[in-house]
Amino acid sequence: MTTMTLLQAVNSGLKDIMQDDDRVVVFGEDVGINGGVFRATEGLTKQYGEERCFDTPLAESGIIGVAIGMALYGMRPVPEIQFADFIFPAFDQIVSEAAKMRYRSGGEFTCPMVIRTPYGGGIRGGHYHSQSPEAYFCHTPGLKVVVPSTPYDAKGLLISSIRDEDPVLFLEPKRIYRSTKQDVPEGVYEVPLGKARIARAGKDVTIVTFGAMVSICEKAAEDAAAKGMDVEIVDLRTLLPLDEEAILTSVAKTGRLVVVQEAPRFCSFGGEISAIVAEKAIEYLQAPILRVAGFDTPFPYSLEHVYMPDAKRVLAAVERAVNF
Amino acid sequence: MATVKSKAKPKPKAKAAAVRRPKSPSAKVAAATKSKSAPAVASKRAMSKPSKNVLVPRGAPRTDDAPWSVLRADGTALPGRDPKLAPELMLRMYRAMTLIRALDGRMLILQRQGRIGFWGPTRGQEGATIASCAAFEDRDWILPALREGGCALYRGFSLTELVAQTIGNALDRVKGRQMPCHYSFKEGNYVAMSSVIGTQIPHAVGVALGAKTRGDDVVAAGYMGDGATSSSDFHVAMNFGAVSKAPVVFICQNNQWAISVPIEKQTVSSTIAVKAVAYGMEGVRVDGNDVLAVYSATKRAVDKARAGGGPTFLELLTFRVLGHSSSDDPTRYRDESCVKEWEAKDPIVRFRRYLESRKLWNQALEDELDGQHQAAISQAIKAAEAAPAVPTATIVDDVYATVPAHLKEQLRRTLDDLGG
Amino acid sequence: MTPMAEDLLSVLEPKSAKGKSAKIALPKGLDRAKVQRMYRLMVQTRQLDDRAMKLQRQGRIGFYVPSIGQEACAVGSAFALSDKDWCYPSYREPGAALAVGVSIQAMIHQLYGNAEDVTKGRQMPVHYAFRKQRYVSVSSPIGTQIVQAVGTAMAQRIRKEKAISITYFGDGATSSNDFHTGLNFAAVYKAPTIFLCSNNQWAISCPLGQQTASDTIAVKAKAYGMPGVRVDGNDVLAVWQATSEARARALAGEGPTLIEALTFRIGPHSSSDDPSRYRPNEQLETWQKKDPIERLKKFMKSAGMWTEAFEKEVVESAIDEVNAAVKHAETVPLPASSTLFTDVYATMPPHLVEQQERLLALEKAQGGAEIDKNAAFPL
Incomplete structure (x- = not known):
């Protein structure tokens, strides 16, 4: 066990899986000698050579397109997109190609790969270094979407994603890259995909959330406890495939649901959670499903702190649900 | 076939990759392609004495660059250019070219009769398609565009499976998931095609880099049309390929039309080949209707890639004689007199004249071959049409390696709603 | 006569036919006042950069992108524009904003993202947008502005305006999707566009040799059938001349030009970057000797355009203006x-x-x- 930040856990996961599986290749912009702009790939080129961790020209569609070709050939590419906000030139390759390859070839050709990319706000990054684009990708059959919220999960989920037979978008909450530390095992271990985690047990209201919002909700839950409200937090960990059972079990217990996400509200992942609960657990609900989300505006710079859901906004929603 | 070697413990992927070789209708001919005698002469010549149509990175492009050719219109070879290929190889190419021409005719009829939904013809491009593909080894990978179905056939894809794919029934190995002509042929290292223009080009670079990293002796072919050179994936693939010296050959079938857009509205560069200069790559312009020129130029590029010399960009100048597809009517946008001009440059006729001059072909053989093609196609259509529809339950297969819970539920509910 | 893509156009270091250095000739269209004005703009840019980097280090602004060493690329090219031309910058052309008439105060408000920032604090520092000067909003994604400039140029052509569009980008952007589509569209439609690539040889940690295998950036023009010009990017007069010629061709209906201005990123990619992690020091030292401001000063001295008094006035007024702008910006609250x-x-x-x-x-x-x-912010 070593105490690590989430960022160090990602780095450790890459190092260990590259040792374990020589098909794993890491590449992207500035990931080589510079170790990535966040240092997630620090030391990989040194340890494994330039063939297995290398810098690419500045073209996201090229990074993903080449990764697909490598995966078709039998490698396990782990390309990095420097910021999730820069993924859109590669949208075509991800959505039209990687996600459909298995299906369109009748299972003959597959491209298991993990696209790592830091996402989310809270680092003073303005429009283009802050967005949470998960909904675009969760709307794409054939892709899996994974979002860790703790160092332990980050390493275990990353390794599971790399070992998975399907393409995975691995969204790393950069706001909490360095904010908390946790004991993380050395060597490879897996945290299974498709299994949520109960981050906090409670009986009055369920919060379903993921990524950097988990710690915000934990803070709100403490504030709620001080006011006599017992909050349960479901940390999804994998958005697709979704652990519906964990959500429905929790809602059946508490009878109230608040969904918290950073992304804008309209047509968002939180909307899907709400729809599933409305379809399958409406008989348990004692209050309307509430969503706390980013505003339906582009991500701002100066007013970032206003835009991002904080513990106050989460608490307000919890109170509305409980007092309905 | 690329067998992915794994130094660590054996991986499932590596096992899956070790597949049988395609049963080629002419296995002996396949062996003949490995003979280095004749084509090597042409390669050496082309390398030692670059003609002005071989654009080296430092050279200035010229608008009057004549494409590299070997055969005159009458089928005789230009002095010193005949690669003197093995007869078996040439006859194998000729059979494949005539087969895909015959197939175009029959499949367009099936489409008009409503028996298949769509067909993308190759007519006029048979030489570029087959002769380029023939210059690769079977273990090399092909990342095709729309008009390279002939490459799959050349590598042993069965006619019945090809026809079944156009029907999309239970015999179709892609389970009716894609439009006609979007084949997948894993044993032939022929990757499932996408309708999206240009997306396969970076995949070819990735395959090549995967092979390079593994130390496999495998070259990748990235095919495209002239329209694809405008796509962003063309740009990133050419750049990544050149920077990484990937063992890849980029092959542009310049058929001069992207649906209704002529080449002069697609780009105003002096040639397509000159675009290679932007990437520090060698670009070669080739007469795409000249089987021997296409084979020689491609073989040279493949050999170079195999030897670690990095990628080459080939422009195969040819012409789309028919519409873009069975849904397209070219008389809406082009003067069909240009078709006559290009029919005079027909790659099959030109190659046949050469074969006849070499006493390798004659009218009797031609008649016999045509009968064989028609019979084979008829039999394939019959066999393919006899297959049942794709089972409903397959709709949720192959989205992921295993069917996830929500898809199982969706299928169950839908079947329940439909009354089981 | 279009210079060949392989040549390096230089005014401050002219070479005679035999390769020996020749007498510097001021390009036609420039005079003493214009040269002095360009000098002032470069000094202002340098002072703004210096101060803004310090403000970032002091935690008074969140982020900054310096353009130190590249002032000639932005100033020389933007100084060749008319007041109808449109500018699609990247984030490393503050000199172009100053050259087209943006005030230092407006730029510093943007760095603070305060209530007087014309973009209302919506973007990170240096992502300027100045409608009045036709200086279009800077985006962080690399290369997206290139193809947008072509759209504006096509509109200018359709409307038969005596105006062009210029777009700025770095060497890294030549790998982007939008570079490829932008140059191809401009060439096909003969759009009056100038593509100005400030080739500073580093895209964050990626050196030019890993960005492209082509001999030069300018040679990429051949792929699109347009002229490619390679110019000494630390020579403001040469940049002005190349841009003026490209502009004249564009206005004459002869279509776009790709200009590669060869320069060097003296500073880090941004205030979050540490180039000592990846960049050899010798390369930096070589290029520090080619400082574009010092080179122009040397020429101006020899041509009798520069005095100590002129220098003092230019530098002090630039510092005063920056100081006053910072002082005011810090009194303005955040947007509501x-x-x-x-x-x-x-x-x-x-x-x-x-x-x-x-x-x-x-x-x-x-x-x-x-x-x-x-x-x-880490980048």
């Missing part, structure tokens, strides 16, 4: 929370009205959200 919801659409749709009302009610009940002091 309600501005979060404006400018998403021309008129605010009902769901945003509702979100705005809820936010303001919550702020009233619980107080406003707190700024996260730990937030630090």
Whole structure:
């Protein structure tokens, strides 16, 4: 066990899986000698050579397109997109190609790969270094979407994603890259995909959330406890495939649901959670499903702190649900 | 076939990759392609004495660059250019070219009769398609565009499976998931095609880099049309390929039309080949209707890639004689007199004249071959049409390696709603 | 005569036919006053950069992108524009903004993202937008502006305006999708566009040799059938001349030009970057000797355009202007929370009205959200 930040856990996961599986290749912009702009790939080129961790020209569609070709050939590419906000030139390759390859070839050709990319706000990054684009990708059959919220999960989920037979978008909450530390095992271990985690047990209201919002909700839950409200937090960990059972079990217990996400509200992942609960657990609900989300505006710079859901906004929603 | 070697413990992927070789209708001919005698002469010549149509990175492009050719219109070879290929190889190419021409005719009829939904013809491009593909080894990978179905056939894809794919029934190995002509042929290292223009080009670079990293002796072919050179994936693939010296050959079938857009509205560069200069790559312009020129130029590029010399960009100048597809009517946008001009440059006729001059072909053989093609196609259509529809339950297969819970539920509910 | 893509156009270091150095000739169209003006613009850019980097280090602004060493690329090219031309910059052309008439105060307000920032604090520092000067909003994604400039140029051609569009980008952007589509569209439609690539040889940590295998950036023009010009990017007069010639060709209906201005990124990629992690020091030292301001000063001295008094006035007035602008910007508050919801659409749709009302009610009940002091930008 070593105490690590989430960022160090990602780095450790890459190092260990590259040792374990020589098909794993890491590449992207500035990931080589510079170790990535966040240092997630620090030391990989040194340890494994330039063939297995290398810098690419500045073209996201090229990074993903080449990764697909490598995966078709039998490698396990782990390309990095420097910021999730820069993924859109590669949208075509991800959505039209990687996600459909298995299906369109009748299972003959597959491209298991993990696209790592830091996402989310809270680092003073303005429009283009802050967005949470998960909904675009969760709307794409054939892709899996994974979002860790703790160092332990980050390493275990990353390794599971790399070992998975399907393409995975691995969204790393950069706001909490360095904010908390946790004991993380050395060597490879897996945290299974498709299994949520109960981050906090409670009986009055369920919060379903993921990524950097988990710690915000934990803070709100403490504030709620001080006011006599017992909050349960479901940390999804994998958005697709979704652990519906964990959500429905929790809602059946508490009878109230608040969904918290950073992304804008309209047509968002939180909307899907709400729809599933409305379809399958409406008989348990004692209050309307509430969503706390980013505003339906582009991500701002100066007013970032206003835009991002904080513990106050989460608490307000919890109170509305409980007092309905 | 690329067998992915794994130094660590054996991986499932590596096992899956070790597949049988395609049963080629002419296995002996396949062996003949490995003979280095004749084509090597042409390669050496082309390398030692670059003609002005071989654009080296430092050279200035010229608008009057004549494409590299070997055969005159009458089928005789230009002095010193005949690669003197093995007869078996040439006859194998000729059979494949005539087969895909015959197939175009029959499949367009099936489409008009409503028996298949769509067909993308190759007519006029048979030489570029087959002769380029023939210059690769079977273990090399092909990342095709729309008009390279002939490459799959050349590598042993069965006619019945090809026809079944156009029907999309239970015999179709892609389970009716894609439009006609979007084949997948894993044993032939022929990757499932996408309708999206240009997306396969970076995949070819990735395959090549995967092979390079593994130390496999495998070259990748990235095919495209002239329209694809405008796509962003063309740009990133050419750049990544050149920077990484990937063992890849980029092959542009310049058929001069992207649906209704002529080449002069697609780009105003002096040639397509000159675009290679932007990437520090060698670009070669080739007469795409000249089987021997296409084979020689491609073989040279493949050999170079195999030897670690990095990628080459080939422009195969040819012409789309028919519409873009069975849904397209070219008389809406082009003067069909240009078709006559290009029919005079027909790659099959030109190659046949050469074969006849070499006493390798004659009218009797031609008649016999045509009968064989028609019979084979008829039999394939019959066999393919006899297959049942794709089972409903397959709709949720192959989205992921295993069917996830929500898809199982969706299928169950839908079947329940439909009354089981 | 279009210079060949392989040649390096230089005014300050002219070579005679035999390769020996020749006498410097001021390009036609420039005079003493114009040269002095360009010198002043470069000094202003340098002073703004210096001060802004210090403000960032002191935690007074969140982020900055310096252009030190590249002032000649931005100033020399933008100085060749008319007041009808449009400018699509990247984030490393503050000199171009100054050259087209943007005030230092307006730029510093943007760095603070305060209530007087014309972009209302919506973007990170240096992502300027100045409608009046036709200086279009800077984006962080690399290369997206290139193809947009072509659209403007096509519109200028359709409307038969005596105007062109110029777009700026770095060497890294030549790998982007939008470079390829932008240059191809411009060439096919003969759009009056100037593509100015400031080749500073580094895309964050990626050196030019890993970015492209082509001999030069300028040679890429051949792929699109347009002229490619390679110019000494630390020679403001040469950059001005190449841009002026490209502009004349564009206005004459002869279409676009790709200009590669060969220069060097003396500083880091941004205030978050540490180039000593990846860049050899010798390369830096070589290029520090080619400082574009010093080179122009040397020429001006020899041509009798420069005096100690002139230097003092130029530098001091630039510092004074920057100081005054910083002082004022720091008195201006952040934009109001309600501005979060404006400018998403021309008129605010009902769901945003509702979100705005809820936010303001919550702020009233619980107080406003707190700024996260730990937030630090890594790139």
